Amino acid sequence: MLKNYIKLTFKVMLRKKYYTALTLVGISLTIMIVTIFASFIDQIISANPPEVNRDKTLIVDKVSVFKNGEQTDATPSLTFLQKNIKDLESAETISYFSTKEFISLLNGKAAGHALKFTDENFWKITDFKFLEGKAFDLNEVKKGARVAVINEKTKAYFFNENEALGKTINIYGSSFKVIGVVKSATPFSKVYSDVYVPYTTDTNIQLTDKEIEGTYSAMLLAKTNDLKRVRAELKTRMRGKNLVSGADSVKVHAFTALEQFAKSSSRNDDEPEYGKTAIVVLVVLTLFMLIPAISLVNINITRIGERAEEIGVRKSFGATSGTLVTQLVIENIIITLIGGLIGLGLSVYASELLVHLINTFDPLFKMPTDSFIISWQVFSFCLFSCLLLGLISGVYPAWKMSRMNVIYALKGGNNI
Known part of the structure; x- marks a missing residue:
């Protein structure tokens, strides 16, 4: 069944090249931005070489002196x-x-x-x-x-x-x-x-x-x-x-890389506020993905509307709404994964372009062009982002399609 869905997905992509191009552009640009952002965070907090002991390493870079209040x-x-x-x-x-x-x-x-x-x-x-x-x-x-x-x-x-x-x-x-x-x-x-x-x-x-x-x-x-x-x-x-x-007293501040990153959103030097930092990161990622997701929802509704006759025929031969929803969601996830792979490839060139842009502001102290590295953690996160984006942008249009009137659809109409 999955093999048939994959074949049908590619046929649909080739049939509606304009919608396919719009979809892939939106997905690839979104994943490109998410990849660069995730790569930046990963290199700050993860235990990547040469800092393989980051989870056990504390940095003491601040001392506080308390005197007369x-x-x-x-x-x-x-x-x-x-x-x-x-x-x-x-x-x-x-x-x-x-x-x-x-x-x-x-x-x-x-x-x-x-x-x-x-x-x-x-x-x-x-x-x-x-x-x-x-x-x-x-x-x-x-x-x-x-x-x-x-x-x-x-x-x-x-x-x-x-x-x-x-x-x-x-x-x-x-x-x-x-x-x-x-x-x-x-x-x-x-x-x-x-x-x-x-x-x-x-x-x-x-x-x-x-x-x-x-x-x-x-x-x-x-x-x-x-x-x-x-x-x-x-x-x-x-x-x-x-x-x-x-x-009166002296205090040294010792934190891991993750704790120092978490403290960037907190004024409390004693307890890094992981929750607040996580919310900030989540909000940023949501904004990155929400706007293209809304655009993809609209594109998918239009694309599904143009397949009204196909959907009507399948429903008239006994295909359940659940089967059709599953098919269209899988189709959307496959398209999203293709766009995600394109986005990962674009992120390599986009990150180098970003480094060149940063270096124009400081021509003396230049960053290496390979400053943003896509680790397996970043790759896994971007793969998850692709699946999430595919689900978000595919479930609602597929659900709308499942409510399509069979007779109206067979006449080539669209009531979604």
């Missing part, structure tokens, strides 16, 4: 983090990092690069794929060795297709030896950078014991999925410590 928020200093965050029993590995930028001049053209100062533990928490060489180790960090790990985009920029190992790049007037090349992380990630160097080469670190404000963050890889244990231990560490003169 007032709250002051700041990015913590390296000194504060190393003094108060290290040796947590609930954390398997702790890494410190700071993201900055530098500009290079090559062949008379300037280009901006993301620079990350970090340590040897950074490579233990993440799972970067090394295309060449290796990461810097503890000895190199302790010595303040001027070594660098670069991503493939930076290698292509500085060295074209030539081997990068052993060559140097200039950062802030100092030469750094390239010891490794990694596959680029997504630019929406906390671990993304063009160049990674030991934090001990950061000449701007303020090594003052009393300082709390700085430019560094910490990544904590928890031993288990019970992240409440890590937060509880952090809270205990901060309790009773006279970290800032005259301060």
